[in-house]
Amino acid sequence: MTDESSLHAPAVSLTALTKSYGHGKPVLKGIDLTIRRGEFFTMLGPSGSGKTTTLRLIGGFELPDSGEVFLGGDKVTSLPPYRRDVNTMFQDYALFPHMSLQDNVAYGMKIRGVGKAERSERATKALAMVHLEAVGDRRPSQLSGGQRQRVALARALVNEPSLILLDEPLGALDLKLRREMQVELKNIQKQTGITFVYVTHDQEEALSMSDRIAVFSEGVIEQIGTPEELYERPASGFVARFIGSSNILHENGREILLRPEDIRLEQQDYALASHEDGLPGLVQEISYLGPVTRCRVTGADGDTGVTAMVPSRQARGLSENMAVRAVWSKESAYPLSS
Amino acid sequence: MKGFSALLLATCCTAIMAQARAADLPTSIGKGEGDLNVVAWEGYADDAWVKPFEQQSGCKVHRKYVGSSDEMVALTRMGGGKGFDVVSASGDAALRLIFGKNVQPVNMSLIPAYADLMPELKEPSFNTVKGVHYGVSYEWGPNVLMWNTKTITTAPTSWSVIYDKAHTGVITVPDNPIQIADAALYLSHTKPELGITDPYELTQPQMDAVVALLKEQRPLVKKYWALASDEVDLFKSGDAQVGAAWPYQANTLRAANVPVQDTIPTEGATGWADTWMISTHAEHPNCAYLWINHVMTPKVQAQQALSFGETPANTKACAEMDTMQPGSCKQYHADASAAYFSTIKFWKTPVKQCGNGQNNCLDYAAWQRAWQQVKQ
Amino acid sequence: MTGGRKLLGHVALLLPPFGWLTVFYLGSLFALLLSAFWQVDSMSGEILHEWTLDNFRILATDSTYRVIAERTIGIAVLVTITDIILAWPLAYVIARKVGPRMKLVLLVLVALPLWSSMLARIYSWRLILGHDGVLNWFLRTAGLPEQSFAFTNVALWIVFTYLWLPFMLMPLVSALERIPASLPDAAGDMGATPFQTFRTVIFPLAIPGMAAGSVFTFAVTLGEYVTPMLVGGAGSEFIGNVVYSNVGVSGNIPFAAAYSMILLVVVGAYMLLARRFGAFDGA
Numbered sequence: 001m002t003d004e005s006s007l008h009a010p011a012v013s014l015t016a017l018t019k020s021y022g023h024g025k026p027v028l029k030g031i032d033l034t035i036r037r038g039e040f041f042t043m044l045g046p047s048g049s050g051k052t053t054t055l056r057l058i059g060g061f062e063l064p065d066s067g068e069v070f071l072g073g074d075k076v077t078s079l080p081p082y083r084r085d086v087n088t089m090f091q092d093y094a095l096f097p098h099m100s101l102q103d104n105v106a107y108g109m110k111i112r113g114v115g116k117a118e119r120s121e122r123a124t125k126a127l128a129m130v131h132l133e134a135v136g137d138r139r140p141s142q143l144s145g146g147q148r149q150r151v152a153l154a155r156a157l158v159n160e161p162s163l164i165l166l167d168e169p170l171g172a173l174d175l176k177l178r179r180e181m182q183v184e185l186k187n188i189q190k191q192t193g194i195t196f197v198y199v200t201h202d203q204e205e206a207l208s209m210s211d212r213i214a215v216f217s218e219g220v221i222e223q224i225g226t227p228e229e230l231y232e233r234p235a236s237g238f239v240a241r242f243i244g245s246s247n248i249l250h251e252n253g254r255e256i257l258l259r260p261e262d263i264r265l266e267q268q269d270y271a272l273a274s275h276e277d278g279l280p281g282l283v284q285e286i287s288y289l290g291p292v293t294r295c296r297v298t299g300a301d302g303d304t305g306v307t308a309m310v311p312s313r314q315a316r317g318l319s320e321n322m323a324v325r326a327v328w329s330k331e332s333a334y335p336l337s338s
Numbered sequence: 339m340k341g342f343s344a345l346l347l348a349t350c351c352t353a354i355m356a357q358a359r360a361a362d363l364p365t366s367i368g369k370g371e372g373d374l375n376v377v378a379w380e381g382y383a384d385d386a387w388v389k390p391f392e393q394q395s396g397c398k399v400h401r402k403y404v405g406s407s408d409e410m411v412a413l414t415r416m417g418g419g420k421g422f423d424v425v426s427a428s429g430d431a432a433l434r435l436i437f438g439k440n441v442q443p444v445n446m447s448l449i450p451a452y453a454d455l456m457p458e459l460k461e462p463s464f465n466t467v468k469g470v471h472y473g474v475s476y477e478w479g480p481n482v483l484m485w486n487t488k489t490i491t492t493a494p495t496s497w498s499v500i501y502d503k504a505h506t507g508v509i510t511v512p513d514n515p516i517q518i519a520d521a522a523l524y525l526s527h528t529k530p531e532l533g534i535t536d537p538y539e540l541t542q543p544q545m546d547a548v549v550a551l552l553k554e555q556r557p558l559v560k561k562y563w564a565l566a567s568d569e570v571d572l573f574k575s576g577d578a579q580v581g582a583a584w585p586y587q588a589n590t591l592r593a594a595n596v597p598v599q600d601t602i603p604t605e606g607a608t609g610w611a612d613t614w615m616i617s618t619h620a621e622h623p624n625c626a627y628l629w630i631n632h633v634m635t636p637k638v639q640a641q642q643a644l645s646f647g648e649t650p651a652n653t654k655a656c657a658e659m660d661t662m663q664p665g666s667c668k669q670y671h672a673d674a675s676a677a678y679f680s681t682i683k684f685w686k687t688p689v690k691q692c693g694n695g696q697n698n699c700l701d702y703a704a705w706q707r708a709w710q711q712v713k714q
Numbered sequence: 715m716t717g718g719r720k721l722l723g724h725v726a727l728l729l730p731p732f733g734w735l736t737v738f739y740l741g742s743l744f745a746l747l748l749s750a751f752w753q754v755d756s757m758s759g760e761i762l763h764e765w766t767l768d769n770f771r772i773l774a775t776d777s778t779y780r781v782i783a784e785r786t787i788g789i790a791v792l793v794t795i796t797d798i799i800l801a802w803p804l805a806y807v808i809a810r811k812v813g814p815r816m817k818l819v820l821l822v823l824v825a826l827p828l829w830s831s832m833l834a835r836i837y838s839w840r841l842i843l844g845h846d847g848v849l850n851w852f853l854r855t856a857g858l859p860e861q862s863f864a865f866t867n868v869a870l871w872i873v874f875t876y877l878w879l880p881f882m883l884m885p886l887v888s889a890l891e892r893i894p895a896s897l898p899d900a901a902g903d904m905g906a907t908p909f910q911t912f913r914t915v916i917f918p919l920a921i922p923g924m925a926a927g928s929v930f931t932f933a934v935t936l937g938e939y940v941t942p943m944l945v946g947g948a949g950s951e952f953i954g955n956v957v958y959s960n961v962g963v964s965g966n967i968p969f970a971a972a973y974s975m976i977l978l979v980v981v982g983a984y985m986l987l988a989r990r991f992g993a994f995d996g997a
Contacts, residue, residue: 061899081902082910088903094896098918107914108904159904408963415759415965438759507862515964559948561865576845577864703754706964711778713951714785 009073017067045216126158262332263308397625407431429464451634473615479648510581513562515709585647609682769972809890865947882927889923922992
């Protein structure tokens with residue numbers, strides 16, 4: 001696995017993967033993907049888009065109908081999970097209920113025949129990394145959801161794999177815990193330098209943690225890029241809609257993306273600056289969200305409308321049914337390729 | 339037999355005496371109550387004579403069959419003895435039922451056939467205590483040796499075949515503590531030094547020898563049969579080819595075209611003498627008397643004798659037997675019953691008192707335990 | 715006030731079942747315990763209400779009863795182990811390998827024999843194993859030596875194993891169904907081969923199912939007497955047969971009670987053991 005060529009090979013490389021279940025419709029319709037070493041890579045998409053299936057194909061839990069899977073340059077397409085240098089953090093954590101936390105974490109080492117002393121030392125260390133070293137002799141059933149999630153992380157880290165797969169690991173946590181864990185996961189990934197492949201349907205989570213993101217839709221990858229690229233230069237209407245909130249305007253048969261935070265609401269009817277576009281209309285709806293206030297403005301024809309996010313301080317004077325003009329700079333209007 | 343009865347009198351309790359004086363015997367047989375609950379040996383309540391009885395008397399017969407005297411006693415004692423009206427008890431069960439006050443005295447003046455009974459069976463010790471009749475003697479017969487003539491071509495003449503390793507796995511004997519007496523009878527011939535004179539009166543050393551023989555026999559036994567129909571099944575399927583049986587099984591098997599033969603071996607045989615008895619708590623006493631009178635008629639006596647392969651107690655049955663099956667009266671010894679009667683060692687309940695005045699014989703509880711040891 | 719009324723309501727609700735339990739179940743158990751210290755008059759069959767340890771003395775000194783108890787427990791253990799081995803492959807397939815429709819079909823097939831009379835099923839084994847039975851007919855046709863399992867302890871073992879297999883299979887299936895698919899995935903993910911996964915994850919997690927199944931295969935076999943009577947031979951007596959013949963044949967209820975005490979103790983100890991292994995956790 002560690003010959004000269006593989007040192008420079010990407011962590012994961014997928015070529016033309018297809019997969020369908022039973023006689024149903026195809027789940028993956030040809031996935032090509034390269035994940036670099038040490039990267040925090042996220043597969044983002046709505047449920048049923050194929051992201052989890054792709055993850056399972058990387059882990060070896062399922063086999064593709066066609067296409068190949070390479071890990072560190074080696075073809076592993078038909079290898080079972082136990083012959084892949086990959087560890088997975090499962091959505092339900094998959095902790096063994098009949099073992100203590102210590103034994104859960106040490107499981108992989110025990111299977112590979114690591115000595116008892118070393119096993120115990122490394123497991124304790126891994127538990128310390130997630131602040132659970134004091135309760136190593138407890139059973140998973142005695143832990144809270146957040147603690148279980150940490151054990152699952154420790155269990156994946158302790159084997160020092162070249163790649164960790166994370167299948168919506170934060171899905172079951174409440175918002176506050178979730179934010180904390182996002183930070184912690186990202187820090188651990190940076191510290192260890194292990195390649196993380198992260199599956200989520202939460203675009204905010206994806207944006208805040210990832211080095212790069214692949215957006216999945218109906219079995220194909222719509223776009224791969226950094227969070228900025230995806231947000232600012234979405235390749236399709238689907239990506240634009242899925243990432244962040246967006247206004248899509250139609251102009252001469254083309255779709256124009258306009259982010260709500262790029263829109264200002266002018267209460268006086270004055271002429272537009274030359275570098276600005278605008279839409280006169282009535283305020284339909286005002287929602288106060290704390291730092292920003294969301295306003296829905298509907299144009300005179302009743303069909304066209306935009307949603308604007310304005311800093312709450314500047315929105316103080318607004319009220320429903322007030323006549324305003326929504327304005328934005330020409331540069332912030334991004335034409336989508338059709 | 340006489341000694342046995344005398345000993346019983348000497349040992350039994352005053353309660354029996356009190357019962358003996360009982361003056362409330364029925365003086366006439368009234369109208370049938372419509373039902374009759376019968377506890378009987380398999381083959382003792384055959385439709386051939388039950389149907390006519392039901393028509394004549396209007397008593398509907400409900401039958402329960404048993405395979406051993408112990409089972410018979412247990413069944414009649416269940417629920418305080420209220421579950422049955424009449425029972426066809428063998429000598430060993432009959433005494434236990436009398437002592438257990440499970441059966442009531444019978445007024446013989448209401449039983450016309452009593453006059454025709456064999457003299458030996460008018461007041462035998464197993465159903466008549468101090469002149470009080472607790473039932474009417476019915477039929478009697480030997481426990482025979484039965485074998486499959488196709489697999490055992492030379493007719494055996496000794497009980498030794500059922501203790502012979504040559505027949506390992508194809509032997510069957512009754513699952514019944516009284517079977518100990520069969521082994522004791524055999525040993526009284528093969529090991530006279532044990533001093534067994536009566537197979538029902540065994541001291542501890544004699545019992546030990548018998549149990550040892552029976553334990554040696556166990557590995558040869560395919561199955562201990564509990565019901566006559568069990569043994570019939572075993573011979574039909576070929577799982578058993580030789581064993582201790584009643585003539586009834588041999589008759590049933592021959593009727594089903596299974597090639598079996600039966601005999602009384604040279605050592606002699608144990609046997610039974612059955613008595614119809616009436617429950618102390620009989621709910622249908624009139625039907626009970628009607629039943630006994632029906633089954634004591636020469637015709638039913640003959641039918642029973644031929645179907646089961648035994649000897650009737652009613653001496654008038656001989657002619658009926660020959661009518662039904664020429665030569666059968668002689669074949670089943672109904673013509674010269676007295677001589678034949680004395681050759682059979684009839685079942686009786688073992689008690690502590692031996693016939694020779696000693697008190698060191700084993701009682702029936704000990705026999706039951708010994709049988710459990712044999713079966714394991 | 716309302717709390718008191720609520721309590722009263724609970725008591726009223728629980729009184730019938732608890733009363734039933736106390737009177738019929740514990741009451742009869744107590745009567746059993748009591749009668750074990752009585753004796754029966756062998757002639758009249760009457761129970762003598764005089765305290766005696768005779769029944770227990772006989773049980774302790776007569777090796778017959780030890781042999782019978784050992785045979786009963788031994789065959790019950792053997793049947794349990796055999797059923798566990800036989801149930802595993804099918805339970806595994808039903809729980810983890812087939813679709814819901816096939817699963818239903820298989821479960822119905824497993825349960826099908828339970829809709830027929832147990833006696834009929836035991837008798838049919840007599841027809842299979844008998845000297846001139848179906849099995850020997852096949853063996854003869856195939857030119858193989860004949861078997862003579864009928865009326866032996868081997869027959870008992872076969873028939874018990876057959877009778878209780880569904881009762882081992884069902885709890886095992888439900889135990890296997892309760893194991894999330896992610897657990898074997900996780901084990902494989904950490905390097906465990908399928909066999910290691912089975913040994914370290916699936917098998918230990920199925921122990922409660924096996925323990926629940928063994929309550930039937932072990933405890934019910936232990937108390938059986940019908941099957942030994944029908945398919946057993948000479949030397950196939952169970953504790954239940956001794957109890958049965960003492961109650962139903964020789965009318966010695968005190969001795970039967972004393973011997974059933976042993977059964978009760980063994981089953982009680984087994985239930986505690988089964989509970990430790992989680993047999994009753996799923997219920």
